[in-house]
Amino acid sequence: MRQLRTGIAFCTAALLVMVMAACSNNAGQAKVEASTETDFRLVNSENGEIKIPAHPARVVGLSVVYPEFLQALGITPVAVQNYQEEFPTYLQEPFKDTLKMGIAKTPNFEMILSSNPDIILAPAWWAGKDYDQLSGIAPTVLLPERQDWRDELKDIAEVLDKKEAAEKVIQELEAQEAEAKLKLDALVGNETVMYMMVMPGSFVLYGDQIDRGKFIHTTLGLEMIPNFPAKDPSLSISLEKLPEYNPDHLILQLNNEDSPEVKQTYEDMLNSPLWKNMKAVKNNQVYMMAGKDWFNLGMSPLANRYAIDAVLGAFGGNSK
Structure with a gap:
């Protein structure tokens, strides 16, 4: 009986050590997760502030003109809406690996999802109705309607921290x-x-x-x-x-x-x-x-x- 109690005590002590070690590891993990906050930025959207990756590599611009703004800023979009079957001559080479989604009244959610975007940029007047579905795929920034393309370019540059590139x-x-x-x-x-x-x-x-x-x-x-x-x-x-x-x-x-x-x-x-x-x-x-x-x-x-x-x-x- 004494041997049984001794065995139970030993197991309990061992379990306690394991739990304490796990807690210690969780605390360390929490610190790592907290440190990754520096990898995100808060940006303005028509839906209020949005948390986005600080350096998004895979970007989708939901407008026939947004992809051109992205390319002008040095960012090749991973998926685009295309009105014409073929890209314009000046985009054929940079967009050779870009996914064509066609054009419709509603975004092609399946194709957007398959492109695995880090961030989605969309005009509020067109994509506002689809915000919940889009933001379920990736952080989605809705941008205002503008009369001048320069203002649209600046809006996108502000989100992507490319203001100097836009001015250039x-x-x-x-x-x-x-x-x-x-x-x-x-x-x-x-x-x-x-x-x-x-x-x-x-x-x-x-x-x-x-x-x-x-x-x-x-x-x-x-x-x-x-x-x-x-x-x-x-x-x-x-x-x-x-x-x-x-x-x-x-x-x-x-x-x-x-x-x-x-x-x-x-x-x-x-x-x-x-x-x-x-x-x-x-x-x-x-x-x-x-x-x-x-x-x-x-x-x-x-x-x-x-x-x-x-x-x-x-x-x-x-x-x-």
Whole structure:
């Protein structure tokens, strides 16, 4: 009996030692977890303050333009929403391993989850309704709607601690724009320029009251046609109306290069005497631009950079 009690006492003592050791280890673990707080930051969101990783490596930007802002800041997103089947020319190489999620009214939660993001950035006006599901995947920062892309870039840079990078992007682009404006003034002067998009069965002209038209006519200083309605951002016209807007130069795009309807409208236009008799056509001053490459024109520094080079190349003698 004494041996039994001695054995029980010994086991109890051993168990007590193990428990104390475990407590000691837990205390150490708690200290480690507390020290990892330095790996997180608090940032402002439309939903209040959000705790995010201090150095997120895997970022998702839920907007067709947010991925371009991320890339401009030196961060390649792991998954993007894409309106066009193919990425713009200037994103094909950096986005070669980026997951395409398509575009929809609701985020593709399964594909976002599969991309294993550290953080999700989303415009509040579009993704606010899906916040609970998104934040269940990763910390989600909802950002405000902005009228100027520079403010959107700064919002994202603030979240990612990239404010200096954002200012550098803006300053470098402004310098490039100013230089391009001087070159185009020397090349084109006061000759008129019309920016036109071929749609299925119709054509859209862009004025300086819409982002893409403002970039062409204000930022780059190319003269608008005199009879464009001053307050209208764009104007939809038929082929028969085209001769009424008879510019010296014409910047032309297909709304969707893969659309049979758009292609047919374009072919019908090219074969029309109305088209052939236009001043820009006769003088070989029609400049064809890729639609996907200008999709975010006026809304992204990367799209604007690419368009500057394309416009300078076209007006410098590479007309089609």
